[in-house]
Amino acid sequence: MNRTRAVLRKTAWSFFTIVFVVVLNFFLFRVLPGDPARAGIRDPRLNKDAIEVIRVRFGLDKPIINCFDSLNPVKVGNCAVNPLETQFFIYAKNLIQGELGISYHANRPVVDILGERLWNTILLIGVGQILSIILGAAFGVFAAWKARTSLEYTAVGISLVAWSLPTFWLAILLLFWGSTMGLPVAGKATPGMSSLPLLQQWGDIAKHMLLPTLTYTIIYMGEYTLIMRSSLLDVLSEDYILSARAKGLNTVQILRDHALKNAMLPLVTVIAINLGFTVAGVIQIESVFSWPGLGSAIYEAVIRRDFPVLQGAFLLIAITVILANLLADLTYTYLDPRVTVD
Amino acid sequence: MQTTLQSSTTFSRPESGFTVFWRAFRKSRTGLVGLIMLAIAIFVALFAPAIAPYENAAATSVGIADIYQPPSAAHILGTDDAGQDVFTNFIFGARVSLTVGFFAAFISIFIGGIFGLVAGFFGGRWETFLMRLTDVMLVIPDLPLTVVIVALTKPSLMNIIFVIGILGWTTTARVVRSQTLAVKSRKFVLRARAIGAGRLHILTRHVLPLVMPILVVQAVLAISLAILNESTLSFIGLGDPTAPSWGQMLNFAFGRGAMSVGAWWALVVPGFGIVWVVLSLTLLGQGLEQVLNPRLDTHHLMPGRPKVGTEAQAAHPARDIILDVRNISIHYINEGKPPARAVENVSLSLREGDLLGLVGESGCGKTTLMLSLLNLLPAAGQVVNGNVYYKGRDLTAMNEDEINNIRWSRISIIFQGAMNALNPVRTVGDQIAEAILKHNPAFPKNKVPERVAELLDLVGIASAHSDHFPHQYSGGMRQRAMIAMALACNPDVVIADEPTTALDVMIQAQILELLDELRKKLGLSVIFVTHDLGVVAELCDRVLVMYGGVTAEYAGVDTIYNEPKHPYTQELLKAFPDLTKPKKKLSSIPGYPPRLDDLPAGCRFAPRCPAVFDRCQMEEPGLHVLKNDHHVGCHLAEGSK
Numbered sequence: 001m002n003r004t005r006a007v008l009r010k011t012a013w014s015f016f017t018i019v020f021v022v023v024l025n026f027f028l029f030r031v032l033p034g035d036p037a038r039a040g041i042r043d044p045r046l047n048k049d050a051i052e053v054i055r056v057r058f059g060l061d062k063p064i065i066n067c068f069d070s071l072n073p074v075k076v077g078n079c080a081v082n083p084l085e086t087q088f089f090i091y092a093k094n095l096i097q098g099e100l101g102i103s104y105h106a107n108r109p110v111v112d113i114l115g116e117r118l119w120n121t122i123l124l125i126g127v128g129q130i131l132s133i134i135l136g137a138a139f140g141v142f143a144a145w146k147a148r149t150s151l152e153y154t155a156v157g158i159s160l161v162a163w164s165l166p167t168f169w170l171a172i173l174l175l176f177w178g179s180t181m182g183l184p185v186a187g188k189a190t191p192g193m194s195s196l197p198l199l200q201q202w203g204d205i206a207k208h209m210l211l212p213t214l215t216y217t218i219i220y221m222g223e224y225t226l227i228m229r230s231s232l233l234d235v236l237s238e239d240y241i242l243s244a245r246a247k248g249l250n251t252v253q254i255l256r257d258h259a260l261k262n263a264m265l266p267l268v269t270v271i272a273i274n275l276g277f278t279v280a281g282v283i284q285i286e287s288v289f290s291w292p293g294l295g296s297a298i299y300e301a302v303i304r305r306d307f308p309v310l311q312g313a314f315l316l317i318a319i320t321v322i323l324a325n326l327l328a329d330l331t332y333t334y335l336d337p338r339v340t341v342d
Numbered sequence: 343m344q345t346t347l348q349s350s351t352t353f354s355r356p357e358s359g360f361t362v363f364w365r366a367f368r369k370s371r372t373g374l375v376g377l378i379m380l381a382i383a384i385f386v387a388l389f390a391p392a393i394a395p396y397e398n399a400a401a402t403s404v405g406i407a408d409i410y411q412p413p414s415a416a417h418i419l420g421t422d423d424a425g426q427d428v429f430t431n432f433i434f435g436a437r438v439s440l441t442v443g444f445f446a447a448f449i450s451i452f453i454g455g456i457f458g459l460v461a462g463f464f465g466g467r468w469e470t471f472l473m474r475l476t477d478v479m480l481v482i483p484d485l486p487l488t489v490v491i492v493a494l495t496k497p498s499l500m501n502i503i504f505v506i507g508i509l510g511w512t513t514t515a516r517v518v519r520s521q522t523l524a525v526k527s528r529k530f531v532l533r534a535r536a537i538g539a540g541r542l543h544i545l546t547r548h549v550l551p552l553v554m555p556i557l558v559v560q561a562v563l564a565i566s567l568a569i570l571n572e573s574t575l576s577f578i579g580l581g582d583p584t585a586p587s588w589g590q591m592l593n594f595a596f597g598r599g600a601m602s603v604g605a606w607w608a609l610v611v612p613g614f615g616i617v618w619v620v621l622s623l624t625l626l627g628q629g630l631e632q633v634l635n636p637r638l639d640t641h642h643l644m645p646g647r648p649k650v651g652t653e654a655q656a657a658h659p660a661r662d663i664i665l666d667v668r669n670i671s672i673h674y675i676n677e678g679k680p681p682a683r684a685v686e687n688v689s690l691s692l693r694e695g696d697l698l699g700l701v702g703e704s705g706c707g708k709t710t711l712m713l714s715l716l717n718l719l720p721a722a723g724q725v726v727n728g729n730v731y732y733k734g735r736d737l738t739a740m741n742e743d744e745i746n747n748i749r750w751s752r753i754s755i756i757f758q759g760a761m762n763a764l765n766p767v768r769t770v771g772d773q774i775a776e777a778i779l780k781h782n783p784a785f786p787k788n789k790v791p792e793r794v795a796e797l798l799d800l801v802g803i804a805s806a807h808s809d810h811f812p813h814q815y816s817g818g819m820r821q822r823a824m825i826a827m828a829l830a831c832n833p834d835v836v837i838a839d840e841p842t843t844a845l846d847v848m849i850q851a852q853i854l855e856l857l858d859e860l861r862k863k864l865g866l867s868v869i870f871v872t873h874d875l876g877v878v879a880e881l882c883d884r885v886l887v888m889y890g891g892v893t894a895e896y897a898g899v900d901t902i903y904n905e906p907k908h909p910y911t912q913e914l915l916k917a918f919p920d921l922t923k924p925k926k927k928l929s930s931i932p933g934y935p936p937r938l939d940d941l942p943a944g945c946r947f948a949p950r951c952p953a954v955f956d957r958c959q960m961e962e963p964g965l966h967v968l969k970n971d972h973h974v975g976c977h978l979a980e981g982s983k
Contacts, residue, residue: 013477013478014481016478017477017478017481017482020478020482021482024482028490028491028494029490029494032491032494032495144641145643147640147641147644148640148644160621160624160625160628161617161621163624164566164617164620164621164624165617166570166573166574166577166589166613166616166617166620167574168573168574168577168592169573169592169609169612169613169616169617172592172596172601172609172613173609173610173613175601176601176606176609179601230637233637233641234637236641236642236643237637237640237641237642238642238762239757239762239763240762240763240764240765240766241641241642241643242642242718242757242763243755243757243763243764243765244765245642245643245718245749246716246718246749246750246754246755246757247749247750247754247776247777247780247827248745248746248747248748248749248750248751248777248780248781249746249776249780250742250743250746251643253780254643255643257768257776258765258768259643261767262765262766262767265767273480275483276480276481276482276483276484276485277483277484277485279483279485279486280483280484280485280486280571280574283485283486283489283574283578284574284577284578287577287578288596298486298489298578299578302489302493302578302579302580303578303579305493307494310489310490310493311490313486314486314487314489314490317483317486318482318483318486318487321481321482321483322481322482325481335767336767337766337767337811337813
């Protein structure tokens with residue numbers, strides 16, 4: 001009924017989900033065997049004192065939560081400790097202050113490392129997402145409009161194949177092709193470019209972005225084509241399209257004024273749900289093309305077992321996806337007049 | 343046909359869901375191709391040792407010379423970074439990928455299925471809790487979480503299967519819940535409950551069989567996602583080193599210089615395997631989906647079939663005849679089947695200011711006939727004969743642009759069931775304004791709201807409702823708004839296609855009164871399509887009675903009521919209560935209207951006709967013209983005056 005209430009409720013749920021992720025992120029890294037700090041201090045060359053110094057540095061001397069000194073293996077501890085002195089609260093406090101710990105590998109604050117990379121990922125996802133949505137929607141519209149023609153079958157066939165492609169494999173193939181074409185295949189810019197004028201720098205970045213963006217676009221375009229097509233087919237068989245025709249509107253007017261908005265609605269939801277998958281794609285694309293973003297940060301952190309970076313990157317990605325979902329959800333509420341609470 | 347299908351599934355439990363399912367699935371070419379591709383992949387995985395030229399992981403002495411050898415007779419797909427045969431590893435890789443896919447999907451479907459069934463069937467707190475959990479899990483990105491968990495644990499095949507499986511249940515839970523909710527309210531489940539069947543019994547015997555097909559579709563999708571996820575994990579170095587999957591092969595080749603030595607075979611082949619399996623599952627899923635949610639083949643923007651048959655005849659209608667339909671025949675063309683002869687040789691003339699009633703049972707071709715007047719037939723419909731003259735111009739000969747100028751500005755339609763005839767995401771006022779501006783581009787923009795308000799006022803809707811959306815209107819208001827929209831461009835002719843069918847009796851009366859009043863006020867000529875003879879008697883000047891796509895009888899309203907000549911009209915009148923003879927028994931006509939693609943050889947009414955005789959079975963009756971412009975399509979009327 002009440003739109004404000006719907007917005008408040010959705011926002012509250014997103015907030016709850018973020019809290020859930022934050023808690024999950026903490027315990028995941030403490031319950032599972034590959035404990036973040038322990039992995040770093042397992043080095044047999046370290047003596048007891050050195051280990052203690054490291055333990056204090058990473059806050060591992062404190063109990064995880066009240067009653068538990070450790071969760072893997074489970075070690076019951078004192079329940080009467082000040083809750084503010086537990087690892088969990090220190091983690092939460094640091095998080096609120098924007099601290100995500102220190103990278104084992106780079107020995108720099110994780111926040112700094114991820115901060116540099118976040119924008120590169122947003123750039124890649126942003127451009128790729130816009131291109132794939134525009135192209136996918138356009139192909140979807142054509143496929144639905146020209147239903148039962150070879151145009152539709154071709155569009156659907158290509159989309160299904162694109163959907164089935166493993167992202168990293170397509171990235172590898174394009175990398176192969178790009179290298180024979182003389183395109184830059186790694187990184188975000190040619191070294192030493194920063195001395196050149198801004199316009200040339202941007203041109204260089206655009207060249208580097210070409211292959212990663214192309215991969216991204218091909219992978220997600222197929223899905224958008226399929227969704228747009230099926231959604232538009234549903235809309236075009238509705239009675240109000242017949243009304244629009246009876247009103248004397250021509251095909252272009254009907255598509256533009258009566259069909260597209262209605263058909264776009266499911267697409268908005270899918271774009272939101274897709275953001276989670278999108279992240280999966282970005283990890284692969286960035287790893288193959290060494291694009292310095294969050295995805296390759298995850299890849300490198302996995303290879304180096306750099307758990308603070310992995311933990312931070314996961315948190316950042318999860319929160320971004322949750323917020324983007326909320327945004328899409330609210331857009332939907334705004335677009336569709338029929339949406340009511342629940 | 344669709345209604346009978348639906349009702350049969352509603353009232354009785356289907357015999358075997360899967361027999362029905364398979365019969366429908368066989369028709370989907372996409373699904374069959376997918377199934378065959380998947381079968382090949384499974385076959386390869388099962389008989390890998392027999393197919394592969396070398397024994398698996400036969401780490402034969404690796405010399406520098408063996409590494410990245412291009413395809414040759416000994417190694418038809420070349421060798422990899424360890425000098426192993428790519429083809430052999432490719433064949434064995436199928437085992438790993440499919441194992442992960444099937445087992446992980448099984449876990450996902452199991453969890454998701456149980457959550458969905460419990461939430462949908464038991465409802466209450468369980469439902470709230472499970473669905474909230476699903477919502478939360480749904481927005482947490484899968485793969486990064488999988489990566490984190492696998493990175494923290496041992497990357498063994500078991501772990502990978504388990505993690506992918508446990509994180510993949512959310513979509514299934516959602517879909518299964520909504521299907522369970524739908525099944526739960528079906529009649530046979532309610533009946534089983536009423537006779538006291540236990541909940542578990544209902545769940546396993548009645549609900550589960552109907553949720554099963556959805557689970558199968560979900561499983562197919564889950565397998566493909568699991569395979570893709572496993573390959574991604576392997577590619578970023580989190581695969582099980584003892585189980586070389588396709589993703590693992592790619593990881594090794596990519597990480598160990600296949601790119602720099604140009605060993606494309608080591609990169610292309612494993613990827614091809616993944617694409618093959620995932621594509622097969624996607625196609626299979628599409629096929630299954632088509633069976634579960636069959637979609638109409640056509641939509642309203644598909645190009646119609648060009649008219650065939652008679653070219654424009656000399657048009658010389660009487661001056662006061664505004665719409666003249668002559669001998670029109672319409673067929674629905676189904677590839678590979680005989681056409682459905684929906685309308686055959688029907689003529690009618692609408693005089694200026696008249697109200698013509700078009701009466702007949704559902705499916706007798708009334709709506710088809712009306713749609714053909716404005717060239718609005720669905721894609722399968724084709725005018726195979728006849729012409730439609732509006733003020734002497736042949737509408738059937740016009741192209742789309744020409745007819746667009748006639749539509750709504752000269753002839754408009756009030757559709758039945760206005761809920762669906764109005765666009766749900768645009769305000770009512772906006773939709774009326776659209777019609778005005780389309781046909782009068784010069785209409786001053788600032789005067790449009792005024793005109794919309796005026797039109798709404800005409801049908802008794804306060805102009806404040808102009809900004810509302812159709813779903814905010816009641817059924818009667820929507821029908822009124824539809825009428826206002828039909829009048830927006832001051833048309834000469836209004837076709838009202840069963841405008842009151844979906845409304846309750848009081849509202850029906852109001853709408854009819856309104857229509858009649860507007861007709862008189864605005865001097866409209868109206869064709870009124872209905873199956874309600876009472877309405878016809880009250881309002882109409884002339885009446886066309888259709889049966890099975892042909893004219894049964896066509897005459898002035900008094901003639902139809904007082905001297906009906908066609909047995910069908912006579913039967914219809916008997917089925918209609920006469921207030922002057924309250925004691926008279928009402929009768930209904932036994933039998934059903936004919937199927938338009940399987941018509942009887944002679945008269946279409948013969949199987950139900952009380953006055954049937956031999957000739958009716960053999961020969962289609964012609965249209966006989968009696969006095970007072972009285973047309974009767976019956977052998978009995980032959981020769982009478």
